[in-house]
Amino acid sequence: MKKIFLATIIVAFSTLLSAQTDKTDSTKTKLDKKLSDGTKEVNWGTIHGNFGLDAQYYFNDSLIAAPVVPEKFRMNGFLNLVYTNGNFSAGLRYEAYLPKPLLGFDARYEGQGIPFRYASYKLGGLEVTAGTFYEQFGNGLVLRAYEERSLGFDNFIDGFRAKYTPIQGITLTGLVGKQRFFWSWGPGLIKGFNTDINFADLFPKLGEKKIKLMVGGSFVSKYQDNEDIVNPLDPNQILNLPLNVGAWSGRLGFGVGRFSMNAELAYKINDPNRTNGYIYKPGSAFYFSASYAQKGLGITVQAKRIENFDFRSDRNMTGQPLLMNFIPMLNKQHTYALAATIYPYAVQTNGELGLQADINFTTPKWVAKKYPTQVNINFSMVNALDTNITGDLYGYRTDVFGFGRQLYMDANIEISQKVSKKVKFNLMYMYLFIDKNLVQGFGSTPRPINSHIIVADVSYKFLPKHTIRLEAQGLITEQEMEHLDDRTNGSWVMGLAEYTFSPHFFVSVMDQWNVGNPTEDFQIHYITGIVGYNNGSTRITFGYGRQRAGIICIGGVCRQVPAANGFTLSIMSSF
Amino acid sequence: MKSKIAFGVFIGLMFVFYGCDYIEAPYATDGPQGCTGSTPVFTANPSPVRKVLIEDVTGHRCGNCPRAAETIASIMASYPDQVVALGLHSSLSGSFTDILPNDTITNPSLKYIYDFRNTPSTEIDNQFGVSSIGLPGGMVNRKDFGGGPVVSYTNWSTYTASVLASPPDIDLQLQNFWNTNNDSSLCSYFYARALNSLSGDYKICLFLTEDSIVKWQKDYLASPSTDLQFYVHHHVLRSSITGTTWGVPLNSTTNIASGETFIEGYSTKIDPSLWNLDHLYVVAFVYNATTLEVVQAEELKMLP
Numbered sequence: 085m086k087k088i089f090l091a092t093i094i095v096a097f098s099t100l101l102s103a104q105t106d107k108t109d110s111t112k113t114k115l116d117k118k119l120s121d122g123t124k125e126v127n128w129g130t131i132h133g134n135f136g137l138d139a140q141y142y143f144n145d146s147l148i149a150a151p152v153v154p155e156k157f158r159m160n161g162f163l164n165l166v167y168t169n170g171n172f173s174a175g176l177r178y179e180a181y182l183p184k185p186l187l188g189f190d191a192r193y194e195g196q197g198i199p200f201r202y203a204s205y206k207l208g209g210l211e212v213t214a215g216t217f218y219e220q221f222g223n224g225l226v227l228r229a230y231e232e233r234s235l236g237f238d239n240f241i242d243g244f245r246a247k248y249t250p251i252q253g254i255t256l257t258g259l260v261g262k263q264r265f266f267w268s269w270g271p272g273l274i275k276g277f278n279t280d281i282n283f284a285d286l287f288p289k290l291g292e293k294k295i296k297l298m299v300g301g302s303f304v305s306k307y308q309d310n311e312d313i314v315n316p317l318d319p320n321q322i323l324n325l326p327l328n329v330g331a332w333s334g335r336l337g338f339g340v341g342r343f344s345m346n347a348e349l350a351y352k353i354n355d356p357n358r359t360n361g362y363i364y365k366p367g368s369a370f371y372f373s374a375s376y377a378q379k380g381l382g383i384t385v386q387a388k389r390i391e392n393f394d395f396r397s398d399r400n401m402t403g404q405p406l407l408m409n410f411i412p413m414l415n416k417q418h419t420y421a422l423a424a425t426i427y428p429y430a431v432q433t434n435g436e437l438g439l440q441a442d443i444n445f446t447t448p449k450w451v452a453k454k455y456p457t458q459v460n461i462n463f464s465m466v467n468a469l470d471t472n473i474t475g476d477l478y479g480y481r482t483d484v485f486g487f488g489r490q491l492y493m494d495a496n497i498e499i500s501q502k503v504s505k506k507v508k509f510n511l512m513y514m515y516l517f518i519d520k521n522l523v524q525g526f527g528s529t530p531r532p533i534n535s536h537i538i539v540a541d542v543s544y545k546f547l548p549k550h551t552i553r554l555e556a557q558g559l560i561t562e563q564e565m566e567h568l569d570d571r572t573n574g575s576w577v578m579g580l581a582e583y584t585f586s587p588h589f590f591v592s593v594m595d596q597w598n599v600g601n602p603t604e605d606f607q608i609h610y611i612t613g614i615v616g617y618n619n620g621s622t623r624i625t626f627g628y629g630r631q632r633a634g635i636i637c638i639g640g641v642c643r644q645v646p647a648a649n650g651f652t653l654s655i656m657s658s659f
Numbered sequence: 660m661k662s663k664i665a666f667g668v669f670i671g672l673m674f675v676f677y678g679c680d681y682i683e684a685p686y687a688t689d690g691p692q693g694c695t696g697s698t699p700v701f702t703a704n705p706s707p708v709r710k711v712l713i714e715d716v717t718g719h720r721c722g723n724c725p726r727a728a729e730t731i732a733s734i735m736a737s738y739p740d741q742v743v744a745l746g747l748h749s750s751l752s753g754s755f756t757d758i759l760p761n762d763t764i765t766n767p768s769l770k771y772i773y774d775f776r777n778t779p780s781t782e783i784d785n786q787f788g789v790s791s792i793g794l795p796g797g798m799v800n801r802k803d804f805g806g807g808p809v810v811s812y813t814n815w816s817t818y819t820a821s822v823l824a825s826p827p828d829i830d831l832q833l834q835n836f837w838n839t840n841n842d843s844s845l846c847s848y849f850y851a852r853a854l855n856s857l858s859g860d861y862k863i864c865l866f867l868t869e870d871s872i873v874k875w876q877k878d879y880l881a882s883p884s885t886d887l888q889f890y891v892h893h894h895v896l897r898s899s900i901t902g903t904t905w906g907v908p909l910n911s912t913t914n915i916a917s918g919e920t921f922i923e924g925y926s927t928k929i930d931p932s933l934w935n936l937d938h939l940y941v942v943a944f945v946y947n948a949t950t951l952e953v954v955q956a957e958e959l960k961m962l963p
Contacts, residue, residue: 275678305678312903321687322903330679353679356686364686477686 129169134658136233137161140186145649148608148630149571151187158186160193162233164200176201188636188645189236190404192266199264200240209249216240219259221278221302224410225350225369226331226395229263235636235643237404240264241274253285263397263406270406272308272397296339305330306397306408313400316362317477323362329355331367331395331409345374350393356477357399360392360434363479367392371412382444386414391469391482394433404643409433413640414440415464415494420512420539421596422559422578425632427518427533429466429492430525431640437487440464455502466492468522489530493517496537510541524635524642535561549587555580561600571608571647572634575600591615596632622657694846694924699834701850701922708741709827711819712944712956715797715812715894716747716780716789718755720771722879727795727812728893734819741823743942743956744894745868747797748775749784755794770875770886779866780896782904786951800953801946808951828854829955835941837962843931845961847900847941848924857915860948864906865925867897867961868940897934900927900941909945936962 139159144152159182166175180196181189202215218240221227231238243261250256257278262269283297284290290297307328315321333350352367368391375384388411395409411431415438418424440463447457470486473479496514503509514537521531536559543553557578577599582592596610612629633647713731717724728746735742748756759771766772789796789809798808799818810818832850839846847865876890901907902925909921929936944956 303678312905314903314907315687318687323687324682324685326680326682328678328680354682354686364682364684476684478684 127169129167129172131165131167132659133163133165135161135163135655136657137653137655138186139653140648140650141652142187142648142650145630145647147605148610148647148649149633150647150649153187155183158182158184160186160189160236171206172204174201174203185236187648188643190266190643193236195267197267199238199267209251211247213245216242216264217245217259217261219245219257219276220410221257221276221304222300222333222335223346223348223371223412225348225371225393226302226304226333226352226409227274227276227278228408228410230410232638232641235404235638235641237641237643238264239405239407242269243274251286253282255280263408265398265405270397270401272306272399272406274304274306274397274408276302276304278302294339294341296337296344298335298337300335300337301333303330303332304395304408306395308397308399313356313362315477323356323477325356325399326354329353329395333369342378343374343376345372347372352393352395355392355395355399357394357396358402359394359396360479362477363392364477365392365479367395369393369411380446380448382442384440384442386438386440386442388412388414388436388438389484390431390433390436390438392434392479404641411640414438415466415492415640416440416442416462416496417639418496418514420537420541420555420557421580421594422557422576423496423512423514423516423537423539425634425636426559426572426576427516427520427535428524428635428637428642429494429518429640430523430635430637430642432466432468432491432523435469435471435488436466436491437469438464438466455504458500460498461496462498463495464493465490489519489522490517491519491523506545508543510539512539512541513537514539533561535559549585551584551586553580553582553584555582569603571598571601571606572632573601573603573606574598588618589616590618594629621659623655625652625654627652694836694848694926696836696839696846698922698924699836699848701832701834701848703852704830704832707827707830707854709823709825710741710743710831710956710958711738711822712743712745712800712942712953713797713815713819714745714747714783714801716749716752716784716794718748718752718794719773719775719875719890719892720757720877721752721755721794722877722885724755724795725876725878725880725890727797727815730812730815731894734816737816738819738823742819743944743958745866745896745942746892746894747780747783747789747896748777749790750776750781751784751790752794753790755790768886768888770888773874775872775874775892775895777896777898779899779904800956801951802953803950826854827955828857829945830854831943831945831955831957833941833943833957833959835959835961837936842928844926844928845900845941846924846926847943848922849943849957850920850922851909851945851955852920853915853917856917857954858913859950860913861909861915861945861954862906862948863901863909863921863943863945864904865900866942867900867927867929868942868958869895869897869934870938870940872935872938894940896942897939898927900925902927906946908948 137159141157142153162177162179164177166173176198177200178198181193185191185193200216202213202217204213218229229239229241241261241263245259248256259276261274280300305328310325310327313323315323331350331352333348335348337346348371350369354364354366356362356364370389373386390411396406397408398406411433413431415429443461445459467490468488469482470488471480471482474481494516496512498512500510516535516537519530519532521529539557541555543551545551559576561575576596578596580592580594584590593613598606598608601607610630610632612627614625614627616625628651631648635642635644715727715731717727731744756776758774759766761772784790787798787809792809795812796809799810799815800822801808804810804818830852834848836846849863870893872892872895873889874892876887877885878887879885881887939961940958941961942958944953946953
């Protein structure tokens, strides 16, 4: 079977290439410029890239239970280089985690090398990439290879990809490869095919009428060798594993005037894996988003239903590595520290029902002529699926609209108001419910937490280029009193003072205080101070302080971070 | 233009056709079979010793392989009752393990027509890559001594001494019950008692081996002919009693506490016409499921 597939790929690629040969002469890239004396000026192409380094010097701090770092110093660093010349481009990324990754990043990144390298060229409507690449089909429900450096998340694909645009408005993408697994590759082979059709490009009259219509379809399959996995329900049996697991999705995007919507439905065949307890129930995912926008008003409503849709190129993997797909998060991505980092939501890839409504509006001129008020009201909730366990390897049965236990709810309002040319403020209130154990993976025993978060943020520009910003936050909860060994427990207060001398310098001091921790010894101040320098595309920050143990989530993908105490240095630059 | 689009769609359909394996119930098949009847009584060994597992990937047409077999015999003599050996005949060893035609026209002496190869041997070879390095070769406790787990037979003695220098982690014992139900089945019970706390996931394998199989063997040191008709093949791995090459999980929690004891029985059918029952042995070994390193091994003759 594999040979047939490979033969098909080779034939397909070669035919696509040969289909372009008649165009080669007419579209030949003019890399060299002819000078007036008849000689040619060679075009050497361009190189651009970016560089990042995060380093930390650690101190022992048993009070916050910071892990002891014998080597004291650790750093994560990278350099991206991209060379472009006409239709050709090539790139690489050097990464180093010396002597080990920073605390909180996966220890398997230890080492240094060039994991990311590729070459790509365009010929007519065809673009071919060999090597490593990132890719997303639709909303990412069946395939999303991406990097989120702050999470230590990187699941690029290493292989071949061809994108073909036969006519404006139609894009076909085919790919085959393996995923990054730290410094090697995962065991599964990924094959993917995607079609996107944009009718506004195909039929310009639709565009003239401001009508957008897009349809798309994707198919992704992974192959992994057979192995002996004992039936979790009967240790005397071995599972009959599907070696090829396929998933597909169809989507529709529609927009007219101020209204737009986007929906995607995906399905995955039986995929027994470690995250779902090796059950054989097929998976499904549905995502819907509709929005309306006009001057001074924006409304977005979103919904999703996810069932058994953790899709990886290794059936035995858990955590972040080797994820092939992405389930969008339907919760507000908060920026204020207590709202964003104490109880963040982690997407439940094997089952959840989520809703979100978000309204932005600006008060009309007749209310406040000079400085209108901006208001954001946001509500989101996520429930588990309502499941009936079958007791066999099928796993469970469920109603399409059956809501199970509540996992998360966030209702918040944020008001931004400019008072004068020098003063503006933000106020936020948020009610938050979370079942911490279920959502953040600490166990199956429910641990419901209700909390109220209030934030006040004032900026005062006391001189041109000189701004001072003060932030006060509070998180009030009484739900966690029985977890006496937890250093993230009970109520919190936080204060921040920041001074900015535009455009180059800033300095800030922050204190997060777990004032309501029922264990008196754990009523700890997490104080950090940072000075920073910006110049063009370079940003350097230097800080010292305590980092709280907890969980960091970006887009619903999370990682655990242990506590730390020490100096930090961060440099980001691009050219 | 239409043909180009159709061609693209055609490529996509290829993925549909080749990308899905639907599994209908039943989702699992019988693997290792448990034993019926009451569990036998085991007594903790008051002075357990560490034993080492030496796996010799070999072949009946591999002319240097008898040197590895001789090395094992020598090591066994040096450490009586502390060495458990497996002779692995893998399908990945090419002509070393291939058989010759069973006809007197092309193969007048009918040499090398007996097929020693089996699935567990091939899967172990595939995992460690012994054949791709070259025969004879193998592993001592599947331990990485610095250059990977596959080591030359010339180093087996040194590495065995190094392994046996440390005290045992597990008291491992076996009891075998043959044909108690008159159905040609072997029921083999293992007893594993942790002598100190162990962290991680551990697995146990129960294999069936046959000793003293007299068949052809190539030997470059033999004369006048390098093809020996009556060579005695030792410790030949025959099958897995636990049903799988990689055994069954020993512990369900992430750690094994000191003194924790595991007793379980597995049964397998044996065709007496294929193998010599008097020469069959049960080999058991416990290994770390992550590192694959063997921590204890044991061997017991199938018939008393």
